[in-house]
Amino acid sequence: MNKQELKLHLQDTQWPLTYIDHDRNIVRAIVIDEKQNFYFVRAKRNDDFGEATLIETSGGGVEASESLEAALKRELKEELGANVEIIDKIGVVDDYYNLIHRHNINNYYLCKAISFGEKHLTPDEINEFHLSTLKLSYDEALREYNRCANTRIGKLIAARELPILKQAKNLLDRKKNR
Template sequence: MNKQELKLHLQDTQWPLTYIDHDRNIVRAIVIDEKQNFYFVRAKRNDDFGEATLIETSGGGVEARENLETALKRELKEELGAEVEIITKIGVVSDYYNLIHRHNINNYYLCKVTSFGEKHLTKDEIEDFHLSTLRLSYRDAEEEYKKCAETKIGKLIAARELPVLKYVKKLIDEDLKPNRRSKEI
């Protein structure tokens, strides 16, 4: 899978910028299975960002002294109950949540599920975000992001994640194309 890493720099278009006082290093994954189903988390929230039902890639914050790939595998196990093979790093999307004065450094990976087991959600993920797992086709995932973009926080998440999803779809499609040279004699 030859590719150039994706690099996006996005601004918060939904809330005014007053100041940014911290960076958060985050790992996220586009998770697929052998049938090209995509796995996401659904969050139902009502907090400072407002009431919203969202689709989002699985992932979260990198803990102190934790490398990106270890953090990614931990987050996918916690949120999806998934053991994965990391296929490749997709790239980095830098975005902002002005409302909470945060700059997000999202490190995206493409992963393939090897097995599913028990999730290990935090109390907040269960009680405040009501996290659940979604298995969707590429088209259904696109539609979910567009539908969720009707809220302010949904617009920010869709702006960050739809370009990554499209980039991965293009990688997958290119990887599945027959090799023309092998057909030439």
């Protein structure tokens, strides 16, 4: 168990705050394989947040009756086609999307991919976000987050996920050195 869970509280620096009318409980994962490749989703979107191509951790909303771990395994199966072993909880990042009046509670985990199979994407994930899978080294992922931070939504995602990615790498390095 990770005794140094990261806890971040971030504000939306890209859109003005008018009001927040809902919270969304979210699970997300840094997924690695046995060769230390990292798996993410690529989203290409053009919506209220603007036109953007993004890198993001796989994950999504927790349904009312689900545990965080069950939701995580479901989301990773849907978006990456991955069956995973949960290694550790990395931490919690709460942030805001002022544009859609939402407070996000992002629960991040480090997971090892056991196998990959068929994805089960929603119509919005296919048609609106054009989700695809990215397999990157740690350094490639850092560069990709920085490259995608050239849009307003990209800046918010990078602010949330770069500290998580770095914390995951620290966890992996500590486990390797034991």
